[in-house]
Amino acid sequence: MGFKSYVIRRTLAGIPVFIGLSILIFTLARVLPGDPARLALGPRATDEAVQSLRDEMGLDDPVVVQYFDYMAGLLQGDMGISLITNRNVAADLVYFFPATFELITVGMLIAIAIGVPLGIIAGRNKDEAEDNASRLFAFFGVSMPAFWAAILLQLVFAFHLGLLPATGRIGVEAPPRLTGMMLVDSLIAMDFRAFRSAVAHIALPAFTLALAPMADIARMTRSSFIEELNKDYVHALHSSGIPGKLIAYKYVLKSSFAATLTIIALDYGFLIGSAFLIEIVFAWPGMARYGVDAILANDINAIVGVTLVVGIVFIVANLVVDILYGYFDPRVRYGGDGE
């Protein structure tokens, strides 16, 4: 099978997963005990008020009908009204998602920029001090609660040293909104003061977010690097007198990078989960914070919307992993999906 048809087949395979996910989320939100209308209005609302909200939300229809209504709306960009913002959830998501996307993307770039070199250093010096240090660091990275690391970094760098701002996205007047990503918008507007402020604001949250994937990437790079170093062709290169450094960077790195790429794509999906904690600590006005606010306010439409978007990001990340696998290892394409 060619690479193109493999990609198409894989992409199509994501659709039933998305539909399944929408059913799961939707059913969870409706079937579990508790009346969303009552929860939204609070215990002091009159029964009439609750009933009229139930009618408005169509809560008395059978769940199947509600689901199809919702999906029909979704196709037209209507995700219901959010109870906390009184706007359509779709509009809210378009507004809040870019901030989260910017945060996790910068976080991932930091994780790669530090994680990959760490892994290579560890792999080239297997079982030596550098290796052990990077292993220890990797353990620390995955064991640290993200929200706690966020608080500590905030304490040290914002409150004590005063080097970086503690919360928010920007400290000066924001550039006109085009993409919703401060870094990009300020560059488009050629407003370098805003850009500097945006960089300072994103530094701490993005770095905190980067800690866990950084450790993951370092570990993966190390192990695939070592595996590759033991292959015959490397011994052949060695015996023909090619210097170790050249072998490492020119040949080994390239072929060991496939495994690292896949872990990067997977971690990208997980980062959006951590964002739910980080955005709270740094008061980052993104989708995850909107989601948490929705959760605390029992805003059911917003919760379903946010969870669906997270699911889409995750499904796309997994799709990219599969495609990368297929690209780097053509055997995967022919083997079907292993069933």
Add this chain to the structure above:
Amino acid sequence: MSAIENWYHSESMENRKESARRIAYRFRQNPLSLVGLGIIVGLVFIAIFAPYIARHPQDAGYMGEPAVDFANRFAEPSLAHPFGTDQAGRDILSRVIFGTRYSLALGLFVLTFAIGIGVPVGLVAGYVGGFTGQVLMRITDIFLSVPPLVLALAVAVPLQPSLRNAMIAIAVVWWPWYARLVYGEVISVREEQFVEASRGIGASRIRIMFREILPNVLAPITVKFSLDMGYAILIGASLGFLGLGAQPPTPEWGTMIAEGRAYLPAQWWYSTFPGVAIFIAVLGFNLLGDGLRDVLDVEVD
């Protein structure tokens, strides 16, 4: 055949002892996994004997509601209160000690449930296969298509926030990981000769699944269990931190960190020390799991 399978399949007691010794030896060669084991033994000890170890068990709500002592509010860390005191003058160290109980209980509950559901699902999907298997694995895929924390949040919402409901929410989203792990392992051994042979002499499906195939999956499950204990504790603390888990004044670690955030940066110790406890607990399970992975020579996802 991995060491643990050797051990399981050994016919004589002698052989069994020998393989067990070999596993123990390889485990001892790895100092980090010993550190991990030490941490976990320590945690279990602390959890069991918390009332005797904590200097102020009543501050953690032992035998009644947590005590208050406003005269002692926000005492800095000192010999009397090594981790300081909180906004109600309660000893944070004592509360952190009792917090061990909540986190370990959460991890155990979540994983017992997850293994109890996920392993049979994976076995059936992998061995029986066919339409049933397809349906089971598609359902599993759907659960796996959202990060566990986010799905747990979605599940936790309609339930009232409490530690018990947080446990339920996490357990509901955790089993698919075991289903997928077991499924993959079953696929890889289902055509092996010993399964074939067992089928040939007329063993029932149930017997083949649980007596012949399951032992081959024990090693990866053990490793994943240890790694997941840490991860489940993290997720549990995260729910507590977001206000969807244990409610104050329960001395749950994540909940305490959330409470302490209101008093930053002046009362820095309040949020810091419960976090240290989470970090050490999770680190312990990660170190142990990683060591077991080396010793048992298995891959988990």
